Amino acid sequence: MNFTSRLLKWYNENKRDLPWRESREPYKIWLSEIILQQTRIVQGLAYYHRFLDKFPDIQALADASEDDVLSLWQGLGYYSRARNLHYTAREIAERYGGKFPDNYKDLLELKGIGPYTAAALASIAFNKPHATIDGNVTRVLARYFGITDPVNETKIKNQISEAANELIDPQLPGMFNQAMMDLGATICKPGKPSCNICPLNNECVARVKGIEEIIPVKTSKVKQRERFFHFFLLHTHNGNERLLLTEKREQNDIWKNLYQLPLIETPGVELTKKVMIQHPVLDRLISDNIPVIPEGRVQHYSHVLTHQRLQAFFYNIPLPSDYYPNFDGAYNWVTFGAFQKLGKPILIARFIEIFRDFFENK
Ligand code: SF4
Known part of the structure; x- marks a missing residue:
């Protein structure tokens, strides 16, 4: 007996008694x-x-x-x-x-x-050979054929639909569909299927290989992580030209080794003074009594990466002329032209472009 005959025989002997099945x-x-x-x-x-x-x-x-x-x-x-x-x-x-x-x-x-x-x-109702495909049918067929690729991928979905439409009994399509639904709901259940009483257990690839509990495989929809970045455009004038402070990203994270503006990352939208004084640059400014007050509106951009959604806030902080202290590590004062030549995340490039005229007019 083939797949379809075994399934229909099983259905005739085991079908669930449901009121809508009394009628077509x-x-x-x-x-x-x-x-x-x-x-x-x-x-x-x-x-x-x-x-x-x-x-x-x-x-x-x-x-x-x-x-x-x-x-x-x-x-x-x-x-x-x-x-x-x-x-x-x-x-x-x-x-x-x-x-x-x-x-x-x-x-x-x-x-x-x-x-x-x-x-x-x-x-x-009309005896037309169209296979119903839902989670139950997908699970049965993925296990029967031993499909270990993710069943939520379009290619595999199409493969399963084609297989179901080839297996359907053209004389008894309604019965075939209901049999598949019942087999998936009562025998080939999610988790641990009852393979010992399954009419398909002789040829079922997953059963033969002992992998029935890991099929169907699904690609997980990874939850997007939301991050809050506060960037500071700190700039001054050294008598000849305007300078801005850059930071090189050195940690193992997105944008490794690219250049950005000094950044504070917070767990939510809010940025408090307590957090600001933990940042070496801002702490120095505050200790030097330099007002860390943004000029103009704080710019906000949303930026979506593969598994992250970034909420970026940009603060434009003008500093007094000739105030450009040295900072250790990854921070450097550069001209706008030099900054333009550095590798930057697109988010930073978009923001800094707003200031092109300001920096180029010195
Ligand atoms: S043998 Fe087991 S895994 Fe295979 S179709 Fe039957 S119940 Fe599902």
Whole structure:
């Protein structure tokens, strides 16, 4: 027996007893699919019955007021589902004379019906061979074929969709889809699957290799780290030309070895005097009674890197003429022209450009 025959045999003997499976009426299948989109079966069942009692067919739903539909939906959340349900009932009543379109393409055009629901309706209600692909089906097929590449990558998604559409039984597409859903939900579960009672266990690559618990692999969506940078444009005049203070980034971090303006990084937006006096340059200015008061508006830029979002604040601090003390380490006074020749993060380059005229007019 091949994959499909084993699966269908298992389904016939083990299928879950769900009320919408007693019928091939598109209205009931659609209603159950929409209710179950973000809801567990146990909770969804009561709503399915309540909706059918109050709106036994699509015309009854189309004739209802939106308020009535929303009130019946209360407690299920994601209210756009209820609004779309009502909108689509009216569209089907008006545009299709109360009958659902019988093909995937037209179903997909209805509001609130995505590829999964369109495939479920097309296959279960109209016997069209369109495979439903969701987390359950993806997990079963990724394990069965031993796919260790991330299943949330487009290439792998397409591969799984193609495989499902090749495996689907063209005579019994609805049953195939429901069998896949049930196998994923009850046997090939997330975490530890029940391989010992799985109808596919003989040929399942993940099972044979003993890697069923690490599949499906997903690329993690790394949370972006938010950082707050305060840069100080400290500048003076030495009698001949204007100078500004640079800092070389030497730590193991972004922009290593590039040049920037003296920086204080803080855990949040706020910059306090207590933090400022921990910085060697600002501490020196404060000790020398130099007012560290920004001139003009503090400039703010957001800058997104691969895993970081930078909130950068720039403070323009003019210093008295001929005040350019030596600082140890990474800090140096340079002319604007010399600074322009140094490698800088784009963020700094954008900011300093605002001051080109000021520096070049000496
Ligand atoms: S054998 Fe195990 S891992 Fe493979 S499909 Fe069946 S339940 Fe899933």
